Amino acid sequence: MTMEAAAEFESHRPRLFSLAYRMLGSASEAEDVVQDTYLRWSAADRSAVRTPAAWLTKVMTNLCVNRLTSARARRELYVGPWLPEPVLTRTADGPLGPLETAEQRETVSLALLTLMERLTPPERAVFVLREAFGHSHREAAEVIGVEEAHARQLYRRARERLDRPRRHFAVDDTRRREIVERFFAATLDGDLAGLERLLADEVTAWADGGGRVTAARRPVTGRAKVLRYVLGLSSRPEAAAAAFVPAEVNGEPALLALLDGALLAVVVPEIHEGRVSAVRTIVNPDKLAFAAAQLA
Structure with a gap:
């Protein structure tokens, strides 16, 4: 050629x-x-x-x-x-x-x-x-x-x-980022009341571990269940040792979990009508390889 x-x-x-x-x-x-x-x-x-x-x-x-x-x-x-x-x-x-x-x-x-x-x-x-x-x-x-x-x-x-309305990015960018930042702060601080105010009634959390690492095998649905789920994740010993870095992932505000510089997880909340309507967490190391290379 x-x-x-x-x-x-x-x-x-x-x-x-x-x-x-x-x-x-x-x-x-x-x-x-x-x-x-x-x-x-x-x-x-x-x-x-x-x-x-x-x-x-x-x-x-x-x-x-x-x-x-x-x-x-x-x-x-x-x-x-x-x-x-x-x-x-x-x-x-x-x-x-x-x-x-x-x-x-x-x-x-x-x-x-x-x-x-x-x-x-x-x-x-x-x-x-x-x-x-x-x-x-x-x-x-x-x-x-x-x-x-x-x-x-x-x-x-x-x-x-x-079958989706065009509403995913209807919230002003600044407002959306602010809600995401408050969600992450409340999660890492274990702020139960703060999380309750931020989560939508029908919020759903997904975790993709692909069988490679421990992760929920089924979606977690409903404010009470998701509340317990995210607080449980933030209380794990590995969470205490990790560094959490804000980032933009797929055009959305996100949080990266790093341990000794290695990318462990990517967490991306979805915002609808001023509240967190979904939380997607990717922990499968195969799925994180491209983003990890971007950080290098």
């Missing part, structure tokens, strides 16, 4: 990664798919490629669709709740691209990425292409190789399956 062809691919790499991550919910798999796309680009007859961006997007999206098909079977055997791999997004030129608007942040939020597990691979492909990258129905259809009418149907089905 010529240096020009390699440089052409590298100019598209950030966009390809951010697309693959939204498709797969896994940073490590997104890196693998981008590399597979590079190998196909290096072997392609590039003289026949009129628009490299469109060619690369099509190849990579279909590689993601194939991976999602096989991933469904693997995730059915996953130990405990499955959550997406967290990605630090503290810089403007982060790996997930610009996150300047509520819509851009929502497409990488752990809440939406988790919900997208409900979609079939083609539905997810069309949804991501439309919602995150602004492709028309015709363009999305060309990418996945279907008729435009079918792409429209896939998109409509995806929206119906997700």
